[in-house]
Amino acid sequence: MNLLxxxxxxxxRYCIRQVRAVGRxxxxxxxxxxxxxxxxxxxxxxxxxxxxIGNYSLSIIAVSGLFVGFVLGLQGYYVxxxxxxxxxLGVLVALSLMRELGPVVAALLFAGRAGTSLTAEIGxxxxxxxxxxxxxxxxxxIRRIIAPRFLGAVISMPVLAIIFSAVGIIGAWIxxxxxxxxxxxxxWSQMQDGVDFFSDVVNGVIKSIAFGVAVGLIALFQGxxxxxxxxxxxxxxxxxxxxxxxxxxxxxxxxxxxMFS
Numbered sequence: 661m662n663l664l665x666x667x668x669x670x671x672x673r674y675c676i677r678q679v680r681a682v683g684r685x686x687x688x689x690x691x692x693x694x695x696x697x698x699x700x701x702x703x704x705x706x707x708x709x710x711x712x713i714g715n716y717s718l719s720i721i722a723v724s725g726l727f728v729g730f731v732l733g734l735q736g737y738y739v740x741x742x743x744x745x746x747x748x749l750g751v752l753v754a755l756s757l758m759r760e761l762g763p764v765v766a767a768l769l770f771a772g773r774a775g776t777s778l779t780a781e782i783g784x785x786x787x788x789x790x791x792x793x794x795x796x797x798x799x800x801x802i803r804r805i806i807a808p809r810f811l812g813a814v815i816s817m818p819v820l821a822i823i824f825s826a827v828g829i830i831g832a833w834i835x836x837x838x839x840x841x842x843x844x845x846x847x848w849s850q851m852q853d854g855v856d857f858f859s860d861v862v863n864g865v866i867k868s869i870a871f872g873v874a875v876g877l878i879a880l881f882q883g884x885x886x887x888x889x890x891x892x893x894x895x896x897x898x899x900x901x902x903x904x905x906x907x908x909x910x911x912x913x914x915x916x917x918x919m920f921s
Contacts, residue, residue, distance in 0.1 A: 684881075684885065685877070685878075685881050688877070688880075688881050688884065689877050689881075691802050692802060692806055692807055692810050692877065692880070695800065695802050695803040695806070695807040696807055696810075696811065698803050698807070699803055699807035699808050699811060700811075702808065705804075705808035706808050706811045706812055706815070708808075708812075709808045709809045709811070709812030709813075710811075710812040710815050710816055712812065713774045713777075713778070713809070713812045713813055713816045714774075714812070714815070714816030714819060714820060716773070716774070716777075717769070717770055717773045717774050717816065717820055718820065718823065720769055720773055721766055721769055721770075721820045721823055721824050721827075722823060722824070722827050724765065724769055724824065725757075725762075725765075725766075725823065725824035725825070725826075725827035725828040725831065726827050726828065726830070726831040727831065728757075728761060728765060728824075728828050728831070729753065729757070729827065729828035729829060729830060729831025729832040729833075729834075729835070730831045730832070730834070730835050732752075732753045732756060732757070732761075732828065732831075732832050733749065733753060733831065733832030733833070733834070733835035733836040733840075734835050734840075736749050736752045736753060736756075736832070736836075737749055737835075737836055737840055737842065740752065746842055747842070747843060747846040747847075747850055748850050748854075749832070749836045749842055749847060749850075750829075750832075750833075750836075750846070750847035750848055750849075750850045750851035750854075751850045751851050751853070751854030751855065753828070753829055753832040753836075753851075754825075754829055754851045754854070754855050754860075755854065755855060755860060757824070757825040757828045757829060758825050758855065758860050758861055758864040759860055759863070759864055759916075759920065760912070760916070761824075761825075761828070762821050762822070762824045762825035762828065762864055762868075763821045763864050763867040763868040763871060763912070764867075764871075764908060764909070764912050765824065766817070766820050766821040766824040766868065766871075767817065767821070767868065767871035767872070767875060767904075767908045768905055768908060770813075770816075770817055770820060770871075770872070770875055771875045771878075771879070771900065771901055771904035771905055771908065772901055774813065774816070774875075774879070775875050775876075775878065775879035775900045775901065775904050776879070776897045776900055776901060778809055778813070778876070778879040778880055778883060778900075779879045779880070779882045779883040779886070779893075779896050779897045779900040780883065780893055780896075780897050781809075781883065782805070782806070782809075782880055782883025782884055782886070783882075783883040783886035783888075783892065783893035783896050783897070784893060785801075785805065785883075786883065786884065786886055786888050787886075787888035787889065787890075787892070787893060788888075789888075791805070791884075806880050806884065809876070809880060810876045810877065810880055813872050813873075813875060813876030813879070814869060814872040814873055814876055815872075816872065817868050817869065817871055817872025817875070817876075818865050818868040818869050818872065820868075821864065821865070821867075821868035821871075822865070822868075825864070829851075833847060859919075859920075863915075863919045863920070866915075866919075867911075867912065867915055867919075870911055870915065871908050871911065871912075874904065874907050874908060874911060875904045875907075875908065878900055878903050878904045878907065879900045879904065882896040882897070882899050882900045882903070883896055883900075
């Protein structure tokens, strides 16, 4: 009986902490969105953060997209050739990348590379009392530090997802046409006929924007509330990866159900 009571107490405390964390995240998000108009007047800060977040994530996105395209081209051909449909390899790869794999995998990589970097940067500012010093000087750290980084993440994410999908298609073409010998004309013509710009490409871009908003908010929030110790910053970066990955996968399911039902 005592064991059951202790378990229920622990479960109650855990649920209260999670609800409180969700509430703090919602208030933090409202503050960030409120400061976006003011941050847009400082375009150089947004451009600087977009370069820092996007450019430094480009290599892992491009290389990962290439190898995902290799695997899709190889596995897709082996499945389609059983049914005599190997000519549809191009449309299979394009739809898989643009609808799902491009936005989702790019967002997961983005969370692991750029998200942790943002969390660690803000966490170190918190531990070094730089944010507190800005507040003492009358400077809003949300507007000066958080909002430009959030906008940089939102701008970078769809661009990186498009690059991931484009490089993945090229990788599938290298395997399917260059190595296996699928007809080059059929590869591209089937892709052009089977991919719709609005229902496939635009929806994929919308997904990537939503993932950029989610990952950016989670990463900045975890850094902003991190305990000002080395252990606190390391725990915050770990939470960023875990929470962002789960949130991206959950959002992907919900958005897919509405977009492609």
